[in-house]
Amino acid sequence: MDTLRQAKWIWHPGEVSARNDWSCFRKTFTWPDEEQGRQVSLKLTADSRYVLYVNGHRVGQGPPRSWPFRLAYDEYEISHLLRPGQTNAIAIMVMHFGISNFYYLRGRGGLLAQLEVEGNPPLQGEGQAHVKAATDDTWLAITHPGHDRRSPRMSCQHAFAEKIDARLWDDDWTQPDYKPGPEWRSASVIGPAGCEPWGMPVPRDIPYLTEEPVYPRRIERLSKVKPVQFTAAIDLRNHFYEESTDTANPAEFLGMLTTVVRCKQHCKATLAFIDVGRTFRSCRLDGVHYDESSLTGEAPERFLHFDLEPGDHFLLIDVSGGTHGGGYHFAMDAEEPLEFLSPLSFIQADNLPQTDDKSVFVTLGPFDGGIRYDHRPSPPMNEVHPDYMRAKGLSDVAGLMTLASWVRPVPEALVSQEDVFILSVWKRHDIPLSIPGILQNAVIPGPEPAEVPWFPDADTELVIDFGKELSGYLEFEVEAPEGAVLDFYGFEFMHEGRRQDTYGLDHTLRYICGGGRRRYTSPVRRGLRYCQVTVRNAAAPVRIYYLRMLQSNYPIAEIGQFQSSDPRLNEIWQISQHTTRLCMEDTFVDCPMYEQTFWVGDARNEALINYYLFGADQIVERCLRLVPGSKFQTPFYTNQVPSGWNSVIPNWTFFWVIACMELYRQNGDKTFAADIFPHIEYTLKYYLSRLNDQGLLQIRSWNLLDWAPIDQPNDGIVSHQNMFLVKALTAAAALALVLGNTKAEAFYTVQANRLTAAINAQLWSEEHEAYLDCIHADGRPSDIFSVQTQVVALLCDIPEQAGAETHRLTSVQSNIRLQPDSFVQIGSPFMSFFYYEALAKLGEWDVMIEDMRRQYGQMIDWGATTCWEMYPHFTENRANPNLLTRSHCHAWSAGPAYFLGAYVLGVRSLEPGWSRVLIAPQPGGGLSWARGSVPVPGGGRIDVSWRLESPNPADGSAGEPLMPPALARMHLRIVSPDAIDIEVQPPNGVDAVIEHIRLAPSVASD
Known part of the structure; x- marks a missing residue:
């Protein structure tokens, strides 16, 4: 029998691809006594994600990330969960994103499932499976009434934050004896397995991830807090460009956000601009202009203070800028109650849009801008656009009439109230309290719950420390009065009272209690070390039975080990191991919190690290096989897959080619090599077509290697990129030789040699005795020289093929060993991996180990349990320079685990396998x-x-x-x-x- 052939794709009768749609499906069936002892499997997949329950037991969730045209299905053996002679229930919750992000391309909502019993007479022929149930119109469906679809986007990389109202939902819906009401309707059939937009599903090609309960270590902080008065998160990207739901590409716009603020008494008010983008342009209140100089605080937390007289006040904010996705955070506080109203409620005019589905916000624009692709130059922010300039000067509601064609009410669906992220990081009052011993001890679950201190006039906030970074799913059990609100907010870093909030990521969960004792398991994956829990609106004390993380990662044994006479080096190895483990999900991911994205180039280094820690080559193969799926987006392959962001970093593709060769050297599997080689040839052909008349790669793209200020323009001839193309061509030649394809081996060898000769002819500076960083698009040679470019030249054997110019190799080696002060220095742990490869090639073991101690030792001194994305206080070209780093858990930084095993222990493979x-x-x-x-x-x-x-x-x-x-x-x-x-x-x-x-x-x- 063909897999899943009897199942039909189903969905609820509503919108086919609604934003942030959580829907539930049920099917009941009887299980005869005579069928006991037979193997029973449930195969299923969904768009976008599912959680499966059988007779109330949470079985698992998935599917693994995959391209929509090659969607994976999962299979669970569930015979141990069935009740012979009784009614049984399959219950499945499907979370359809309704938007594209960095690990999902928008399709449409759908569920496909099939329950099979192992074949054995009298069911069917020997060895064949009998289908007991399959998705069709006999399944019942409902849109989850307790889930708030207006919860905000977490970030451009993720889907949505989580808001659950347990008062509106019966947790027993997964049980076999649950009685669905009339709100449950028959599912709608979309089509058979294999229909568009999915194609025929394929079996899961990776083990199921672990779920290990991990409990907190201690309560770090207890506070009595009061919230600010008004907050909202607005999806301006989706509002200005409705088509942006189909892509994760960046968007730019010129536009204004307006609302009316009403107050009944004179008061002082504060308007907060927290995490609203890279720049603040301006705002106007009743025609009074405020610019950057009017703000207090430091980005990303800026504030504007003013006096409000009784009455209505027209507020206009210039929100022009660029965004990948995520919410625009609007927040305002005052001494007296404020009310917010839509400006359109003050105007009755036929030429202005009127709708019942509107929030208190209205926009003007977009006057210019649009979706951007492939790191093309940004369209100019045309501030001389006459209507934009007129909009900047509006002073009252009536002025909207003069720009009626640009006026658009923001739909309620795109506005999330309240903004839990802002409420978590900005408070009116925050009074630290001593932590009662009984509360502190309750982080370890026992027979008695922990009662949270209760205040009738304030909220209670706990900051809970899990002791180390984790990645998985929050789960808790509480006893609380109906209507009590629990806000959960995860973050990574605290040190001596200092904490780093997750700007750029709405890392929150709101749970409104349904009364009594309830348990909840979040289906949204999170990475965190600290969890802030704020109890709000409680009519009586809340009791916490437990709060824990279900640590979820690729199932691996910790085979690799390392200890030495240097305790500091041992700690560095430990945090490298833990980092790598957390960043192994259904693919490698760059980090478990901010992105959870499979970045193709990162994975080359992560694969090598993994080989020395866990020896898991299956996850590496899965990652590498996913990459060519992006060729429908670009023949150069995208830098993160599967993703809605159509972005190319050529080096990331070159690292992919190199990693394919390294996987063969790891396991000796020629089958993989044969399968992947045509895809390598496909993309290299396009890269070779971009060589200019001088034989060098010149391409407009994101030409990245390091965050440091090396000269790597997005249009031009970038030296490190040309050099890594040489290494990719050499890897392709080596794979061709393994496969016995001598013609291809000769071709790629010739191409590598020609490109090397072109690099040596045009990218070497005799004056500086070094390879220059680039030649700009206008033909101007770079005047910047970097250690990075010299490192890459050595790794790619560029100076070794410089003919008679043998001094070049000596110069490059010297520049790496001595690192002249005039050269740009190594700027990230990612680049350090290549630096350490170069030091290993030079036999500079003392330099390598001392660099690890110094650079990674800084992380240890700050209490790190995982490796950071950047070295402390390094000013990455997009980050807040006051931050130690953005991500505190980044697998591209875990290189010491590889180098300590390969060189200090000295274990290295000489033959494939x-x-x-x-x-x-x-x-x-x-x-x-x-x-x-x-x-x-x-x-x-x-x-x-x-x-x-x-x-x-x-x-x-x-x-x-x-x-x-x-x-x-x-x-x-x-x-x-x-x-x-x-x-x-x-x-x-x-x-x-x-x-x-x-x-x-x-x-x-x-």
């Missing part, structure tokens, strides 16, 4: 001993331990560890599978005493 392995430990950085393990393909591992000792017993210190350079003897112990050919290479000048234990196979061969 690790059939021959080199053990060449490097005791750099003053280390006197190290030990650890490195996974090998197939599940085994190699254990290595070494210790340096005095070579001369007469000196009185025989057997005692010594620091280099006094050492001359190394005791080296190796434990390895017998099938692996081990080659040992002690450090230069060291007399090694080697103990090698070979492990016999665990399964006897015939």
